[in-house]
Amino acid sequence: MKEYNADFHMHSKYSGGSSDAMVLPEIARQAVLKGLDLVGTSDATNPNWLEHLEEHLTMDGDGAYAIKGYKTKFIVTTEIEDSYRVHHLILLPTIDAAKELRRKLSPHSVDIDREGRPHIQLAGEKLAEFTADVGGMLGPSHAFTPWTAVYKEYRTLAECYGGMLHHVKYLELGLSADTDMADRIGELQELTFMSNSDCHSPSPHRLGREFNRVLMKNPGFDEVRQAIERHGGRRFTLNAGLNPREGKYHLTACSRCFTKFMMTDAVNLRWRCPECGGIIKKGVADRISELASFSEVRHPKHRPPYIHSLPLAECIALVLGIKTLTSGRVQEMWHRFVEACGSEISALIDAPVEDLKAVDIGVAGVIDRFRRDRLDYVAGGGGQYGRPTLTGEKDEFYGIGQKKLGDF
Ligand SMILES: [Zn+2]
Ligand SMILES: [Zn+2]
Structure with a gap:
């Protein structure tokens, strides 16, 4: 077995806000420079993108999709928005499975023919069922972000996936969370955590800005599935990605002027910013504290290390x-x-x-x-990215009656 660097989630040029350079040969070329061995195709229910996938990808002897001219391998993936605006990341065994999933979803979507990430008028449970029908896997994308994620809508995964919960084997942490945060939630202990870029451009500071290291025999769907389920020694050995403090929804903050608030103050202010009247958006850190089953971090034995990289x-x-x-x-x-x-x-x-x-x-x-986890950051919030700092600046919070410095 061998370790492969993998990024399972990005968006093709057919997704809103994506770069025109998000085409397979360019992604493959940049992946080599980045050091990614395996990349998710993304957007696999889009008809134009499916055509592009068929034109460029051929399955090699190991069950991985190869592209001519580059050593990068691809796995068929897509992201879907459900009827509650919750995003799900789907992994599929083949391009044919993606076509079949597309046929099942089409009657429930008005934009599946033009969007890379379609809106489907079905709940998470039904989407998980359709995915299982075609031999794929499904889990929540960027699970803690405040606009389009499972925990903005529900308190537990069971509320979202119902009778299909047993089918959910992974959860994507997203740019605003890491293993330390997610391992305060009891129901996630058995799941494999993914750290993916969700990028819209192939530049090396976007592609693979979060990635996973996976120990398996070859970079094909079946091996990835077994690594997610931790079968026969296959497993995720590393999550790497941005420090959650860099995420744009890490702290509770105004979504217009980005002033940061302590959770208790935001509640007292009824989520209205006294500086500009904008809406205050609950940060991932505060959302996780609400959901937490443990007051301290409890990593299960199987959890790999997380490196906060840049x-x-x-x-x-x-x-x-x-x-x-x-x-x-x-x-x-x-x-x-x-x-x-x-x-x-x-x-x-x-x-x-x-x-x-x-x-x-x-x-x-x-x-x-x-x-060594010794880099300082000014945290993001309200839609504004955080950033690393070499000068020891601190996060500044709005305080009732006075401006005060946060204690972390
Ligand atoms: Zn998403
Ligand atoms: Zn404001």
Whole structure:
């Protein structure tokens, strides 16, 4: 068996807000530079995208989809929005299974022919049933975000999936949560957690900005399924992704002016921002505290470590004090790191710090700090991303009657 770096969730050019560069050859090319071995096709119920998948992908001897010219493998995936605006991430064994799922969903959707991520007028339980019928797997996407996720709508997964709950074997953490947060919720202890990018662009600071490391025989659907179910030694060995403090809904904050609030203050203010009148949106951290069964983190034995990483271009921009990740100086150094280490993920996660120092001491220092979980962040909230900081800034909260500094 071997470890594969995998990102199961992104969006094709047929999803709203996606880059035109989200086509298979470009995704495959960037995945090699990033260090991803396996990538989800995404959007597999869209008819144009299905045509594109059939044109470019062929199943190799291992049951993984291969593309000509690149070593990147693909697994058929899609994301669906249900009638309660809850998102579900679906993994499928074949392109034919995706076509069959599409046939079952079509009568319940007005936009499945044009959207990459269609709206389906069915509840989670029925979607899980249809997915099981075609041999696929289904679990909640970015489970804790406040607009389109299972825990904004329900207090338990059983309320969403009903009699199909036994079919749900994984949960996607999303950019605003990590294993420490999710392992305070008792009903999640048996599930495998996924960390995926949900990206809309193939740039290496988007593609694989969150990824999983999976120990299995080959990067095909059947092996992935067994790794999710932890069969025969196959398993997820690492979750890597942004620090949840970088997520745009980490703290409770105003969705218009992004002022941050303590949960008790937000309740007293009836979720209206006194600064601008905007709606205050409950943050993932506060939502998890509401749902928590344990006051402390309880990792089950099978839970792999979580590394709070940063895209390499962001590390470089942070050290150089440059805002634009596409700037020439950032890109030039990015290429030097990838050349020295073989891929971005190898630079971020695996390469010895001494090797990184040979390319740039400042960037090596940032990577070394996040590997040891010693990097500081100003947290996001209300729709505004958080960010890492090298200057020790603190999160500023709105306080009733005064501005006060948060205690973390
Ligand atoms: Zn989604
Ligand atoms: Zn406001």
